[in-house]
Amino acid sequence: MKLSKIAEQLELSALWFPREDREVSLGYASDMLSDVLVRAPRGALLATLQTHLNVIAVAAQAGLSGVIFTNNKHPEDRVIERAEIEDIPLYVTPSNTFEIAGRLFAIGVRGRAS
Amino acid sequence: MKTYQADLHIHSKLSPCGSWDMTPHRVVERAKTAGLDLIAICDHNAAGNVGAFMEAAEGTGLVVIAGMEITTSEEIHVVGLFPDRESARDVANSVQSTLPITDARYASRFGEQVLMDPAGNILxxxxxxxxxxxxxxxxxxxxxxxxxxxxxxxxxxxxxxxSVYSQLGDLPRWMPFDAVEVSPVAQRPIGLREKFARYGFPMVGSSDSHFLHEIGRARTLMQANGASFRELEAALRKEEGRGVDYA
Structure with missing residues (x-):
């Protein structure tokens, strides 16, 4: 499914979105950056509470397709600026990580490639 | 007994997030200007530049302690301060044996990790x-x-x-910490520092400098008989009238 479509269905607010849309079929939820780096599948959309600048570096390194900040956790501006440089779309939602993971799963996003 | 000023948490360019200005001679010069007697060089999971900083400080009156900021598996930052550079090096080797090796794109995302000589030349x-x-x-x-x-x-x-607060929700008061570090410049929930003060650990103030201008923006005031690792240790233990405060 296209990322823009997922964002629409889950009512995610975009903090930054690139011109080119992308196909997303995988997701991951974690607040531990070391865990994301090692275990998130490439291309996954990440749901997390972590808003530290390192989220963007880890997302780029792990080849993630985007990041959703849950519980209305807004990152600082420099995080968004860094995401633009690294081409990582960013969203924020008032929902918690459990709810977002459940809704992603319900529309067909999976935790690992089949 | 007199009051010595210490900044016990300063990064060099060995830390990927450190600024290129954080070279031994420039940090020493800035620390002297800021009126510090004692500094600790604490790079992330590494102590490879500590010796260069000690050499750069020779003859200036500034004392450099070998330190390190270790990232635990819970992603909590813990500062370790050591009596000598060999102890710091051994601990660095232990923690680094658990870290991945950088790839070609790492430096562009996280920053360069530069080993330097005292003059700031890249080694x-x-x-x-x-x-x-x-x-x-x-x-x-x-x-x-x-x-x-x-x-x-x-x-x-x-x-x-x-931090212990962000990762665990509280400061584990049963643990044998030698002190806890506060950052007078950090954003924080109201009352949190006051709450942690009641836990009874000695509190040190450190700048966590990644840029030159940050050095000394927070500091530890040490009542002691000299600026050294041993005197710092004694001050944290409140030996014979010694003690610490932060500003």
Missing amino acids: GYEKHALAMATTFTLEETVSLIQDRNGLAIPAHIERPSF
Whole structure:
């Protein structure tokens, strides 16, 4: 499914979105950056509470397709600026990580490639 | 007995997030200008530049302590301060053995990890991914530091990221921390520092400088008989009228 479509269905607010849309079929939820780096599948959309600048570096390194900040956790501006440089779309939602993971799963996003 | 001013948490360019200005001679010069007597060089999971800073400070009256900021498996930052550079080096080797090796794109995302001589000339680049978490838990990290006669100090305890507060929700008061570090410049929930003050650990103030202008913006005021690791240790233990405060 296209990322823009997922964002629409889950009512995610975009903090930054690139011109080119992308196909997303995988997701991951974690607040531990070391865990994301090692275990998130490439291309996954990440749901997390972590808003530290390192989220963007880890997302780029792990080849993630985007990041959703849950519980209305807004990152600082420099995080968004860094995401633009690294081409990582960013969203924020008032929902918690459990709810977002459940809704992603319900529309067909999976935790690992089949 | 007199009051000595210390900034016990300063990064060099060995830390990927450190600024290129954080070279030994410039940091020493800035620390002297800021009126500091004692500094500790604490790079992320590494101590490879400590010797260069000690040499750069020779003859200036500034004392440099070998330190390190270890990232635990819970992603908590813990400062370790050591009696000598060999202890710091051994602990660095232990923690680095659990870190991944950098790839070609790492430096552009996290920053260069530069080993320098006292004048700031580049000697090489650290290959371990210092920005990552080690596999040592908080308790294991404290033991690792203290087994080498080091001082274990959880860093910036009231900050919203990489702190005991952010990762565990509280400061584990049963743990044998030698002190806890506060960052008078950090954003924090109201009352948090006051709450942690009641836990009874000695509190040190450190700048966590990544840029030159940040050096000394927070500091530890040490009542002691000299500026040295041993005097700092004695001040944290309140030996014979010694003590610490922060500003």
